[in-house]
Amino acid sequence: MSSTTTVTARGATSGAPGGGRSTGAAPGAAMRRTGEWARRAPLLPALVLTVIVTQLPFVVTIVTSFISWNAYYPDRRHFAGLENFQTVVSDPDARKAILVSVTLTLSVVLVSLLLGLVSALLLDRKFLGRGIVRTLMITPFLVVPVAAALLWKHALYNPEYGLFDGLLKLVLGSNAPQVDWIGQYPFASVMFAIVWQWTPFMMLILLAGLQSRPLDVVEAARIDGASSWQIFRHMTLPHLRSYIELAGLLGTIYVVQNFDHVFTITSGGLGTANLPYYIYQTFYTAHDYGLASAAGVIVVVLTIAVATVALRTVFSLFKEENR
Protein backbone atom coordinates (compact mmCIF):
# COMPACT_ATOMS: atom_id res chain seq x y z
CA MET A 1 0.00 0.00 0.00
CA SER A 2 2.70 2.46 0.95
CA SER A 3 4.19 2.32 -2.53
CA THR A 4 0.88 3.12 -4.18
CA THR A 5 0.31 5.98 -1.78
CA THR A 6 3.62 7.41 -2.81
CA VAL A 7 2.56 7.35 -6.43
CA THR A 8 -0.53 9.35 -5.56
CA ALA A 9 1.43 11.80 -3.49
CA ARG A 10 4.01 12.31 -6.18
CA GLY A 11 1.36 13.04 -8.75
CA ALA A 12 -0.42 15.52 -6.60
CA THR A 13 2.51 17.49 -5.34
CA SER A 14 4.46 17.61 -8.56
CA GLY A 15 3.67 21.29 -8.92
CA ALA A 16 4.66 22.21 -5.39
CA PRO A 17 8.20 23.30 -4.69
CA GLY A 18 10.09 20.72 -2.67
CA GLY A 19 7.25 18.22 -3.01
CA GLY A 20 7.42 14.87 -4.70
CA ARG A 21 9.87 12.07 -4.14
CA SER A 22 9.12 9.23 -1.81
CA THR A 23 7.73 9.51 1.69
CA GLY A 24 10.69 7.62 3.15
CA ALA A 25 13.29 9.78 4.84
CA ALA A 26 16.42 10.28 2.83
CA PRO A 27 19.32 8.88 4.87
CA GLY A 28 21.94 11.41 5.89
CA ALA A 29 19.97 14.40 4.72
CA ALA A 30 17.48 13.95 7.49
CA MET A 31 20.19 14.30 10.10
CA ARG A 32 21.40 17.56 8.66
CA ARG A 33 19.53 19.82 10.93
CA THR A 34 19.27 19.42 14.64
CA GLY A 35 15.80 19.63 15.99
CA GLU A 36 14.43 17.62 13.10
CA TRP A 37 13.13 15.05 15.56
CA ALA A 38 11.67 17.73 17.77
CA ARG A 39 9.69 18.83 14.76
CA ARG A 40 8.58 15.33 14.00
CA ALA A 41 7.57 14.41 17.52
CA PRO A 42 4.14 16.08 17.44
CA LEU A 43 3.40 14.32 14.19
CA LEU A 44 4.37 10.83 15.21
CA PRO A 45 1.43 9.65 17.36
CA ALA A 46 -1.10 10.43 14.63
CA LEU A 47 1.14 9.06 11.89
CA VAL A 48 2.04 5.82 13.65
CA LEU A 49 -1.56 5.10 14.63
CA THR A 50 -2.78 5.79 11.09
CA VAL A 51 -0.14 3.51 9.58
CA ILE A 52 -0.93 0.69 12.00
CA VAL A 53 -4.70 0.82 11.70
CA THR A 54 -5.01 1.56 7.98
CA GLN A 55 -1.97 -0.03 6.32
CA LEU A 56 -1.46 -3.15 8.42
CA PRO A 57 -4.96 -4.55 7.84
CA PHE A 58 -4.52 -3.93 4.18
CA VAL A 59 -1.33 -5.99 4.12
CA VAL A 60 -3.32 -8.79 5.75
CA THR A 61 -6.01 -8.33 3.10
CA ILE A 62 -3.40 -8.72 0.36
CA VAL A 63 -2.05 -11.89 1.97
CA THR A 64 -5.53 -13.30 2.46
CA SER A 65 -6.43 -12.59 -1.14
CA PHE A 66 -3.96 -15.32 -2.19
CA ILE A 67 -5.48 -17.89 0.14
CA SER A 68 -8.50 -20.05 -0.53
CA TRP A 69 -10.28 -19.62 2.76
CA ASN A 70 -13.93 -20.11 3.53
CA ALA A 71 -14.74 -19.91 7.22
CA TYR A 72 -17.38 -22.62 6.80
CA TYR A 73 -14.63 -25.04 5.69
CA PRO A 74 -11.57 -24.16 7.80
CA ASP A 75 -9.87 -27.49 6.97
CA ARG A 76 -9.66 -26.68 3.30
CA ARG A 77 -7.66 -23.52 3.73
CA HIS A 78 -4.72 -23.44 1.32
CA PHE A 79 -2.55 -21.17 -0.80
CA ALA A 80 -4.45 -20.45 -3.99
CA GLY A 81 -2.29 -18.11 -6.02
CA LEU A 82 -4.40 -15.92 -8.24
CA GLU A 83 -7.45 -18.16 -8.05
CA ASN A 84 -9.51 -15.67 -5.97
CA PHE A 85 -8.75 -12.87 -8.38
CA GLN A 86 -9.77 -15.02 -11.33
CA THR A 87 -13.02 -15.91 -9.57
CA VAL A 88 -13.82 -12.27 -8.79
CA VAL A 89 -13.01 -11.07 -12.29
CA SER A 90 -15.12 -13.78 -13.91
CA ASP A 91 -18.00 -13.40 -11.42
CA PRO A 92 -20.85 -11.54 -13.13
CA ASP A 93 -22.04 -10.26 -9.74
CA ALA A 94 -18.65 -8.71 -9.03
CA ARG A 95 -18.49 -7.11 -12.46
CA LYS A 96 -21.98 -5.76 -12.00
CA ALA A 97 -20.97 -4.42 -8.59
CA ILE A 98 -18.04 -2.54 -10.13
CA LEU A 99 -20.35 -1.05 -12.74
CA VAL A 100 -22.93 -0.10 -10.11
CA SER A 101 -20.26 1.52 -7.93
CA VAL A 102 -18.98 3.63 -10.80
CA THR A 103 -22.38 4.72 -12.14
CA LEU A 104 -23.86 5.29 -8.69
CA THR A 105 -20.91 7.41 -7.55
CA LEU A 106 -20.75 9.41 -10.77
CA SER A 107 -24.48 10.08 -10.95
CA VAL A 108 -24.83 10.97 -7.27
CA VAL A 109 -21.80 13.26 -7.23
CA LEU A 110 -22.73 15.04 -10.46
CA VAL A 111 -26.41 15.51 -9.64
CA SER A 112 -25.79 16.62 -6.07
CA LEU A 113 -22.99 18.94 -7.18
CA LEU A 114 -25.31 20.57 -9.69
CA LEU A 115 -28.20 20.87 -7.23
CA GLY A 116 -25.74 22.05 -4.58
CA LEU A 117 -24.41 24.73 -6.91
CA VAL A 118 -27.89 25.99 -7.77
CA SER A 119 -28.96 26.13 -4.13
CA ALA A 120 -25.67 27.75 -3.08
CA LEU A 121 -26.17 30.46 -5.71
CA LEU A 122 -29.73 30.99 -4.49
CA LEU A 123 -28.61 31.17 -0.87
CA ASP A 124 -25.74 33.52 -1.59
CA ARG A 125 -28.25 36.28 -2.36
CA LYS A 126 -29.87 38.33 0.30
CA PHE A 127 -33.52 37.62 0.92
CA LEU A 128 -35.99 37.43 3.75
CA GLY A 129 -35.39 34.37 5.94
CA ARG A 130 -32.14 33.32 4.32
CA GLY A 131 -30.85 31.78 7.57
CA ILE A 132 -34.03 29.72 7.90
CA VAL A 133 -33.77 28.45 4.34
CA ARG A 134 -30.16 27.45 4.90
CA THR A 135 -31.19 25.53 7.99
CA LEU A 136 -33.94 23.78 5.99
CA MET A 137 -31.43 22.94 3.27
CA ILE A 138 -28.79 21.35 5.49
CA THR A 139 -31.23 19.15 7.40
CA PRO A 140 -30.90 16.14 5.06
CA PHE A 141 -27.15 16.04 5.72
CA LEU A 142 -27.84 15.84 9.46
CA VAL A 143 -30.16 12.83 9.32
CA VAL A 144 -28.30 9.61 10.17
CA PRO A 145 -27.86 7.80 6.80
CA VAL A 146 -29.58 4.59 7.92
CA ALA A 147 -32.48 6.61 9.25
CA ALA A 148 -32.64 8.57 5.98
CA ALA A 149 -32.62 5.35 3.99
CA LEU A 150 -35.42 3.93 6.16
CA LEU A 151 -37.39 7.13 5.66
CA TRP A 152 -37.10 6.92 1.88
CA LYS A 153 -37.80 3.22 1.74
CA HIS A 154 -40.81 3.08 4.02
CA ALA A 155 -42.32 6.53 4.38
CA LEU A 156 -41.76 7.82 0.83
CA TYR A 157 -41.29 4.99 -1.68
CA ASN A 158 -43.64 2.39 -0.17
CA PRO A 159 -46.30 1.53 -2.80
CA GLU A 160 -49.10 1.06 -0.26
CA TYR A 161 -48.80 3.97 2.11
CA GLY A 162 -45.71 5.87 0.98
CA LEU A 163 -45.97 9.63 0.60
CA PHE A 164 -45.14 9.75 -3.11
CA ASP A 165 -48.00 7.50 -4.19
CA GLY A 166 -50.18 9.16 -1.57
CA LEU A 167 -49.53 12.56 -3.13
CA LEU A 168 -50.33 11.15 -6.57
CA LYS A 169 -53.68 10.00 -5.22
CA LEU A 170 -54.26 13.30 -3.48
CA VAL A 171 -53.66 15.26 -6.67
CA LEU A 172 -55.01 12.93 -9.35
CA GLY A 173 -57.83 11.27 -7.45
CA SER A 174 -58.39 7.63 -6.50
CA ASN A 175 -57.57 6.39 -10.01
CA ALA A 176 -54.07 7.80 -9.84
CA PRO A 177 -51.29 5.49 -11.00
CA GLN A 178 -49.57 3.86 -8.04
CA VAL A 179 -45.92 3.22 -8.69
CA ASP A 180 -43.77 0.57 -7.05
CA TRP A 181 -40.81 2.94 -6.96
CA ILE A 182 -38.13 0.61 -5.61
CA GLY A 183 -39.36 -2.39 -7.60
CA GLN A 184 -39.58 -0.54 -10.89
CA TYR A 185 -36.71 1.94 -10.52
CA PRO A 186 -34.33 0.40 -7.98
CA PHE A 187 -31.22 2.25 -9.12
CA ALA A 188 -32.92 5.64 -9.26
CA SER A 189 -34.54 5.00 -5.88
CA VAL A 190 -31.19 4.41 -4.21
CA MET A 191 -29.58 7.24 -6.14
CA PHE A 192 -32.12 9.91 -5.22
CA ALA A 193 -32.06 8.98 -1.56
CA ILE A 194 -28.27 9.51 -1.56
CA VAL A 195 -28.56 12.70 -3.62
CA TRP A 196 -30.98 14.08 -1.04
CA GLN A 197 -28.44 13.41 1.69
CA TRP A 198 -25.36 14.78 -0.10
CA THR A 199 -26.70 17.87 -1.89
CA PRO A 200 -26.56 19.92 1.34
CA PHE A 201 -22.93 18.90 1.82
CA MET A 202 -22.05 20.17 -1.65
CA MET A 203 -24.14 23.29 -1.05
CA LEU A 204 -22.27 24.09 2.19
CA ILE A 205 -18.84 23.89 0.57
CA LEU A 206 -19.89 25.91 -2.48
CA LEU A 207 -21.64 28.49 -0.33
CA ALA A 208 -18.43 28.97 1.64
CA GLY A 209 -16.69 29.46 -1.70
CA LEU A 210 -19.20 32.03 -2.88
CA GLN A 211 -18.96 33.97 0.35
CA SER A 212 -15.20 34.19 0.09
CA ARG A 213 -15.45 35.92 -3.29
CA PRO A 214 -13.87 39.38 -3.46
CA LEU A 215 -17.01 41.42 -4.07
CA ASP A 216 -15.46 44.75 -4.97
CA VAL A 217 -14.17 43.21 -8.19
CA VAL A 218 -17.59 41.79 -9.01
CA GLU A 219 -19.17 45.14 -8.29
CA ALA A 220 -16.64 46.89 -10.52
CA ALA A 221 -17.40 44.48 -13.34
CA ARG A 222 -21.11 45.14 -12.88
CA ILE A 223 -20.55 48.89 -13.09
CA ASP A 224 -18.53 48.31 -16.25
CA GLY A 225 -21.65 46.74 -17.71
CA ALA A 226 -20.95 43.01 -17.38
CA SER A 227 -24.10 40.91 -17.39
CA SER A 228 -24.93 38.52 -14.55
CA TRP A 229 -24.15 35.58 -16.81
CA GLN A 230 -20.77 37.05 -17.79
CA ILE A 231 -19.93 37.63 -14.16
CA PHE A 232 -20.94 34.07 -13.30
CA ARG A 233 -19.10 32.54 -16.24
CA HIS A 234 -15.85 34.51 -16.05
CA MET A 235 -15.56 35.45 -12.37
CA THR A 236 -17.68 33.30 -10.09
CA LEU A 237 -17.07 29.96 -11.77
CA PRO A 238 -13.26 30.26 -11.94
CA HIS A 239 -13.22 31.34 -8.31
CA LEU A 240 -15.42 28.39 -7.38
CA ARG A 241 -13.28 25.89 -9.25
CA SER A 242 -11.22 24.69 -6.31
CA TYR A 243 -14.34 24.53 -4.14
CA ILE A 244 -16.14 22.46 -6.76
CA GLU A 245 -13.14 20.15 -6.90
CA LEU A 246 -13.04 19.84 -3.13
CA ALA A 247 -16.77 19.09 -2.96
CA GLY A 248 -16.47 16.55 -5.76
CA LEU A 249 -13.44 14.90 -4.19
CA LEU A 250 -14.91 14.58 -0.70
CA GLY A 251 -18.29 13.58 -2.10
CA THR A 252 -16.69 10.85 -4.19
CA ILE A 253 -14.67 9.52 -1.26
CA TYR A 254 -17.81 9.09 0.81
CA VAL A 255 -20.32 8.10 -1.88
CA VAL A 256 -18.10 5.41 -3.42
CA GLN A 257 -18.09 3.74 -0.01
CA ASN A 258 -21.83 3.97 0.45
CA PHE A 259 -23.17 0.95 2.26
CA ASP A 260 -26.08 2.22 4.33
CA HIS A 261 -28.47 3.14 1.54
CA VAL A 262 -27.81 0.07 -0.60
CA PHE A 263 -28.07 -2.17 2.45
CA THR A 264 -31.29 -0.59 3.71
CA ILE A 265 -33.27 0.25 0.59
CA THR A 266 -32.71 -2.80 -1.64
CA SER A 267 -30.39 -5.07 0.40
CA GLY A 268 -28.27 -5.11 -2.73
CA GLY A 269 -31.10 -6.67 -4.70
CA LEU A 270 -32.48 -5.66 -8.10
CA GLY A 271 -29.02 -5.00 -9.47
CA THR A 272 -28.07 -2.30 -6.98
CA ALA A 273 -25.27 -4.09 -5.08
CA ASN A 274 -22.19 -1.88 -5.19
CA LEU A 275 -18.67 -2.98 -4.29
CA PRO A 276 -18.84 -2.32 -0.55
CA TYR A 277 -22.07 -4.30 -0.39
CA TYR A 278 -20.61 -7.09 -2.53
CA ILE A 279 -17.59 -7.39 -0.24
CA TYR A 280 -19.75 -7.21 2.87
CA GLN A 281 -21.89 -10.03 1.54
CA THR A 282 -18.97 -12.19 0.41
CA PHE A 283 -17.33 -11.81 3.77
CA TYR A 284 -20.24 -11.61 6.20
CA THR A 285 -22.87 -13.84 4.61
CA ALA A 286 -20.87 -16.24 2.43
CA HIS A 287 -17.86 -16.23 4.79
CA ASP A 288 -15.51 -16.49 1.84
CA TYR A 289 -12.56 -14.61 3.29
CA GLY A 290 -10.23 -15.19 0.34
CA LEU A 291 -12.72 -13.98 -2.22
CA ALA A 292 -13.74 -10.95 -0.19
CA SER A 293 -10.09 -9.99 0.24
CA ALA A 294 -9.38 -10.31 -3.47
CA ALA A 295 -12.38 -8.07 -4.18
CA GLY A 296 -11.07 -5.63 -1.56
CA VAL A 297 -7.64 -5.49 -3.21
CA ILE A 298 -9.25 -4.85 -6.59
CA VAL A 299 -11.35 -2.02 -5.16
CA VAL A 300 -8.34 -0.36 -3.60
CA VAL A 301 -6.23 -0.66 -6.75
CA LEU A 302 -9.06 0.77 -8.84
CA THR A 303 -9.73 3.59 -6.39
CA ILE A 304 -6.08 4.60 -6.22
CA ALA A 305 -5.74 4.45 -10.00
CA VAL A 306 -8.77 6.68 -10.48
CA ALA A 307 -7.71 9.06 -7.70
CA THR A 308 -4.20 9.39 -9.09
CA VAL A 309 -5.43 10.16 -12.58
CA ALA A 310 -8.03 12.60 -11.27
CA LEU A 311 -5.59 14.42 -9.02
CA ARG A 312 -2.91 14.64 -11.69
CA THR A 313 -5.05 15.82 -14.55
CA VAL A 314 -8.15 17.51 -13.24
CA PHE A 315 -7.50 18.95 -9.86
CA SER A 316 -5.76 22.19 -9.17
CA LEU A 317 -6.47 21.75 -5.48
CA PHE A 318 -3.07 20.47 -4.40
CA LYS A 319 -0.95 22.31 -6.90
CA GLU A 320 -0.71 25.60 -5.07
CA GLU A 321 0.60 25.67 -1.57
CA ASN A 322 0.16 28.70 0.59
CA ARG A 323 3.11 28.26 2.87
Added chain:
Amino acid sequence: MSATTASTAPALRHRKRSWGERSLGLVAWLVGLIFFFPFLWMVLTSFHSEADAATNPPSFFAPLSLEGYRDFFAAGPLPPLINSATASIVSTLLVIVLAFPAAYALSIRPVRKWTDVLFFFLSTKFLPVVAGLLPIYLFAQQVGLLDNIWLLVLFYTVMNLPIAVWMLRSFLAEVPVEMLEAAQVDGAGLLTTMRKIIAPVVTPGIAAAALICFIFSWNELLFARVLTATVSETAPVFLTGFVTSQGLFLAKVCAASLVVSLPVLIAGFAAQDKLVQGLSMGAVR
Protein backbone atom coordinates in the same frame (compact mmCIF):
# COMPACT_ATOMS: atom_id res chain seq x y z
CA MET B 1 -28.07 31.12 13.20
CA SER B 2 -29.57 33.41 10.61
CA ALA B 3 -27.90 36.51 11.96
CA THR B 4 -24.40 35.23 11.33
CA THR B 5 -25.11 34.47 7.70
CA ALA B 6 -26.36 37.95 7.14
CA SER B 7 -23.28 39.43 8.75
CA THR B 8 -21.01 37.76 6.22
CA ALA B 9 -22.91 39.41 3.39
CA PRO B 10 -20.89 42.40 2.31
CA ALA B 11 -22.30 45.87 2.41
CA LEU B 12 -21.75 46.17 -1.32
CA ARG B 13 -24.86 44.12 -1.97
CA HIS B 14 -27.16 46.85 -0.73
CA ARG B 15 -28.73 47.67 -4.02
CA LYS B 16 -32.35 48.11 -4.83
CA ARG B 17 -33.85 44.70 -5.36
CA SER B 18 -35.83 44.17 -8.51
CA TRP B 19 -38.80 41.84 -8.88
CA GLY B 20 -36.51 39.33 -10.53
CA GLU B 21 -34.29 39.20 -7.48
CA ARG B 22 -37.25 38.95 -5.17
CA SER B 23 -38.63 36.00 -7.04
CA LEU B 24 -35.24 34.31 -6.75
CA GLY B 25 -35.71 34.58 -3.01
CA LEU B 26 -39.00 32.74 -3.40
CA VAL B 27 -37.30 30.10 -5.51
CA ALA B 28 -34.73 29.65 -2.73
CA TRP B 29 -37.55 29.17 -0.24
CA LEU B 30 -39.16 26.64 -2.55
CA VAL B 31 -35.94 24.64 -2.98
CA GLY B 32 -35.34 24.73 0.77
CA LEU B 33 -38.84 23.49 1.50
CA ILE B 34 -38.58 20.69 -1.07
CA PHE B 35 -35.38 19.44 0.56
CA PHE B 36 -36.85 19.82 4.03
CA PHE B 37 -40.16 18.17 3.21
CA PRO B 38 -39.13 14.49 3.57
CA PHE B 39 -37.75 15.34 7.00
CA LEU B 40 -40.92 17.20 7.93
CA TRP B 41 -42.90 14.17 6.82
CA MET B 42 -40.77 11.99 9.08
CA VAL B 43 -41.45 14.26 12.06
CA LEU B 44 -45.17 14.39 11.30
CA THR B 45 -45.49 10.64 10.80
CA SER B 46 -43.60 9.95 14.02
CA PHE B 47 -46.32 11.82 15.93
CA HIS B 48 -49.21 9.97 14.31
CA SER B 49 -50.80 6.73 15.45
CA GLU B 50 -49.84 3.67 13.41
CA ALA B 51 -53.31 3.57 11.87
CA ASP B 52 -53.12 7.20 10.75
CA ALA B 53 -49.53 6.88 9.57
CA ALA B 54 -50.35 4.10 7.13
CA THR B 55 -53.16 5.74 5.20
CA ASN B 56 -53.25 6.44 1.50
CA PRO B 57 -53.81 9.25 0.57
CA PRO B 58 -51.76 10.69 3.44
CA SER B 59 -53.51 12.34 6.36
CA PHE B 60 -51.58 15.48 7.23
CA PHE B 61 -53.95 16.57 9.96
CA ALA B 62 -54.50 13.34 11.84
CA PRO B 63 -54.57 13.70 15.64
CA LEU B 64 -51.16 13.61 17.27
CA SER B 65 -50.09 10.51 19.12
CA LEU B 66 -47.03 9.33 21.00
CA GLU B 67 -47.63 5.69 20.08
CA GLY B 68 -44.52 5.52 17.86
CA TYR B 69 -42.24 6.93 20.55
CA ARG B 70 -43.74 4.73 23.25
CA ASP B 71 -43.17 1.61 21.15
CA PHE B 72 -39.66 2.69 20.23
CA PHE B 73 -38.58 3.33 23.80
CA ALA B 74 -40.19 0.08 24.88
CA ALA B 75 -37.70 -1.71 22.62
CA GLY B 76 -34.82 -0.59 24.84
CA PRO B 77 -32.85 1.86 22.68
CA LEU B 78 -30.93 3.45 25.54
CA PRO B 79 -27.89 1.12 25.68
CA PRO B 80 -27.26 1.51 21.92
CA LEU B 81 -27.65 5.28 22.19
CA ILE B 82 -25.16 5.33 25.07
CA ASN B 83 -22.77 3.16 23.05
CA SER B 84 -23.03 5.55 20.12
CA ALA B 85 -22.41 8.53 22.37
CA THR B 86 -19.38 6.87 23.93
CA ALA B 87 -17.87 5.86 20.60
CA SER B 88 -18.49 9.24 18.96
CA ILE B 89 -17.51 11.53 21.81
CA VAL B 90 -14.41 9.63 22.95
CA SER B 91 -13.14 9.11 19.42
CA THR B 92 -13.73 12.78 18.57
CA LEU B 93 -11.71 13.88 21.61
CA LEU B 94 -8.91 11.48 20.69
CA VAL B 95 -8.91 12.73 17.12
CA ILE B 96 -8.47 16.33 18.21
CA VAL B 97 -5.75 15.45 20.72
CA LEU B 98 -3.82 13.57 18.02
CA ALA B 99 -4.59 15.84 15.08
CA PHE B 100 -3.69 19.15 16.67
CA PRO B 101 0.03 18.44 17.22
CA ALA B 102 0.18 16.71 13.85
CA ALA B 103 -1.33 19.76 12.17
CA TYR B 104 1.20 21.93 14.00
CA ALA B 105 4.05 19.79 12.64
CA LEU B 106 2.62 20.15 9.16
CA SER B 107 2.05 23.88 9.09
CA ILE B 108 3.68 26.13 11.69
CA ARG B 109 7.07 24.44 11.85
CA PRO B 110 6.65 22.01 9.00
CA VAL B 111 8.66 18.81 8.94
CA ARG B 112 10.54 18.08 5.76
CA LYS B 113 8.40 16.71 2.95
CA TRP B 114 5.28 17.82 4.79
CA THR B 115 3.21 17.82 1.61
CA ASP B 116 3.90 14.11 1.23
CA VAL B 117 2.93 13.43 4.83
CA LEU B 118 -0.24 15.46 4.47
CA PHE B 119 -1.04 13.62 1.31
CA PHE B 120 -0.39 10.31 2.95
CA PHE B 121 -3.04 11.14 5.56
CA LEU B 122 -5.50 12.10 2.88
CA SER B 123 -4.71 9.06 0.76
CA THR B 124 -5.84 6.77 3.58
CA LYS B 125 -9.30 8.18 2.99
CA PHE B 126 -9.14 6.85 -0.57
CA LEU B 127 -8.80 3.35 0.85
CA PRO B 128 -12.28 1.95 0.87
CA VAL B 129 -12.67 0.98 4.53
CA VAL B 130 -14.41 -2.18 3.46
CA ALA B 131 -11.01 -3.52 2.30
CA GLY B 132 -9.84 -3.51 5.91
CA LEU B 133 -12.99 -5.07 7.28
CA LEU B 134 -11.86 -8.70 7.30
CA PRO B 135 -8.44 -8.25 8.98
CA ILE B 136 -9.91 -6.01 11.66
CA TYR B 137 -12.68 -8.55 12.24
CA LEU B 138 -10.18 -11.43 12.45
CA PHE B 139 -7.93 -9.41 14.77
CA ALA B 140 -10.88 -8.61 17.03
CA GLN B 141 -11.85 -12.26 17.06
CA GLN B 142 -8.32 -13.37 17.99
CA VAL B 143 -7.87 -10.93 20.86
CA GLY B 144 -11.46 -11.13 22.07
CA LEU B 145 -12.47 -7.60 21.17
CA LEU B 146 -15.58 -8.48 19.19
CA ASP B 147 -18.65 -6.77 20.56
CA ASN B 148 -16.44 -4.29 22.42
CA ILE B 149 -17.16 -0.59 22.04
CA TRP B 150 -13.49 0.39 22.51
CA LEU B 151 -12.51 -1.26 19.27
CA LEU B 152 -14.99 1.03 17.53
CA VAL B 153 -13.54 4.00 19.40
CA LEU B 154 -10.11 3.12 18.00
CA PHE B 155 -11.43 2.57 14.51
CA TYR B 156 -13.47 5.80 14.42
CA THR B 157 -10.46 7.73 15.69
CA VAL B 158 -8.30 6.56 12.82
CA MET B 159 -11.16 6.88 10.34
CA ASN B 160 -11.58 10.59 11.09
CA LEU B 161 -7.97 11.50 11.84
CA PRO B 162 -6.97 12.33 8.24
CA ILE B 163 -9.85 14.75 7.71
CA ALA B 164 -9.16 16.43 11.05
CA VAL B 165 -5.43 16.77 10.33
CA TRP B 166 -6.25 18.25 6.97
CA MET B 167 -8.79 20.72 8.34
CA LEU B 168 -6.71 21.79 11.32
CA ARG B 169 -3.61 22.23 9.19
CA SER B 170 -5.39 24.72 7.00
CA PHE B 171 -6.72 26.59 10.02
CA LEU B 172 -3.27 26.68 11.60
CA ALA B 173 -1.82 27.92 8.33
CA GLU B 174 -3.96 31.02 8.79
CA VAL B 175 -2.01 32.11 11.84
CA PRO B 176 0.03 35.06 10.52
CA VAL B 177 3.76 34.31 10.34
CA GLU B 178 4.53 37.79 11.70
CA MET B 179 2.64 37.04 14.89
CA LEU B 180 4.59 33.82 15.38
CA GLU B 181 7.89 35.59 14.73
CA ALA B 182 7.00 38.41 17.09
CA ALA B 183 6.21 35.86 19.77
CA GLN B 184 9.54 34.20 19.16
CA VAL B 185 11.40 37.48 19.43
CA ASP B 186 9.59 38.20 22.68
CA GLY B 187 10.91 34.90 23.93
CA ALA B 188 7.57 33.13 24.21
CA GLY B 189 7.92 29.37 24.61
CA LEU B 190 6.05 26.82 22.59
CA LEU B 191 3.26 26.45 25.13
CA THR B 192 2.71 30.19 25.49
CA THR B 193 2.68 30.59 21.73
CA MET B 194 0.15 27.80 21.46
CA ARG B 195 -2.10 29.25 24.13
CA LYS B 196 -1.86 32.96 23.38
CA ILE B 197 -1.39 33.07 19.61
CA ILE B 198 -2.51 29.86 17.99
CA ALA B 199 -5.45 28.81 20.14
CA PRO B 200 -7.59 31.94 19.59
CA VAL B 201 -7.17 31.66 15.83
CA VAL B 202 -7.97 27.97 15.57
CA THR B 203 -10.80 27.54 18.07
CA PRO B 204 -13.45 27.69 15.32
CA GLY B 205 -11.39 25.24 13.32
CA ILE B 206 -11.19 22.79 16.19
CA ALA B 207 -14.93 23.08 16.76
CA ALA B 208 -15.61 22.47 13.08
CA ALA B 209 -13.30 19.46 12.88
CA ALA B 210 -14.80 18.01 16.05
CA LEU B 211 -18.33 18.46 14.76
CA ILE B 212 -17.57 16.69 11.50
CA CYS B 213 -15.78 13.81 13.26
CA PHE B 214 -18.72 13.46 15.63
CA ILE B 215 -21.21 13.31 12.76
CA PHE B 216 -19.26 10.70 10.81
CA SER B 217 -18.69 8.48 13.86
CA TRP B 218 -22.28 8.71 15.02
CA ASN B 219 -23.50 7.78 11.53
CA GLU B 220 -21.16 4.85 10.84
CA LEU B 221 -22.93 1.58 10.13
CA LEU B 222 -20.79 -0.98 8.31
CA PHE B 223 -18.05 -1.54 10.91
CA ALA B 224 -20.42 -1.20 13.80
CA ARG B 225 -22.58 -3.89 12.26
CA VAL B 226 -19.72 -6.31 11.69
CA LEU B 227 -17.77 -5.69 14.89
CA THR B 228 -20.53 -5.33 17.47
CA ALA B 229 -23.37 -7.49 18.65
CA THR B 230 -25.72 -7.30 21.59
CA VAL B 231 -23.56 -5.57 24.19
CA SER B 232 -21.89 -2.82 22.22
CA GLU B 233 -24.38 -2.33 19.41
CA THR B 234 -24.58 1.30 18.27
CA ALA B 235 -27.71 3.28 17.50
CA PRO B 236 -27.59 2.85 13.67
CA VAL B 237 -27.12 -0.92 14.08
CA PHE B 238 -29.99 -1.01 16.55
CA LEU B 239 -32.12 0.88 14.04
CA THR B 240 -31.60 -1.68 11.26
CA GLY B 241 -32.20 -4.65 13.56
CA PHE B 242 -35.22 -2.99 15.12
CA VAL B 243 -37.02 -2.61 11.82
CA THR B 244 -36.39 -6.16 10.63
CA SER B 245 -37.22 -7.87 13.91
CA GLN B 246 -40.46 -6.10 14.70
CA GLY B 247 -42.03 -5.80 11.30
CA LEU B 248 -42.89 -2.51 9.82
CA PHE B 249 -44.71 0.11 11.81
CA LEU B 250 -44.31 3.41 10.09
CA ALA B 251 -44.81 5.75 13.05
CA LYS B 252 -42.36 3.72 15.11
CA VAL B 253 -39.75 3.69 12.33
CA CYS B 254 -40.05 7.45 11.96
CA ALA B 255 -39.88 8.03 15.72
CA ALA B 256 -36.81 5.79 15.96
CA SER B 257 -35.10 7.47 13.00
CA LEU B 258 -35.73 10.88 14.49
CA VAL B 259 -34.47 10.01 17.97
CA VAL B 260 -31.31 8.41 16.58
CA SER B 261 -30.67 11.45 14.36
CA LEU B 262 -31.40 13.95 17.13
CA PRO B 263 -27.86 14.41 18.54
CA VAL B 264 -26.46 15.11 15.07
CA LEU B 265 -29.37 17.38 14.21
CA ILE B 266 -28.95 19.42 17.38
CA ALA B 267 -25.18 19.68 17.02
CA GLY B 268 -25.48 20.54 13.33
CA PHE B 269 -28.18 23.18 13.74
CA ALA B 270 -26.38 24.79 16.67
CA ALA B 271 -23.06 24.99 14.86
CA GLN B 272 -23.99 25.35 11.22
CA ASP B 273 -21.66 28.26 10.66
CA LYS B 274 -18.80 26.12 11.93
CA LEU B 275 -19.99 23.44 9.56
CA VAL B 276 -19.72 25.82 6.61
CA GLN B 277 -16.27 26.93 7.70
CA GLY B 278 -15.16 23.42 8.46
CA LEU B 279 -16.30 21.92 5.21
CA SER B 280 -14.58 24.58 3.18
CA MET B 281 -11.61 23.71 5.37
CA GLY B 282 -9.94 26.98 4.66
CA ALA B 283 -8.02 24.66 2.39
CA VAL B 284 -8.89 26.57 -0.71
CA ARG B 285 -8.45 30.23 -1.19
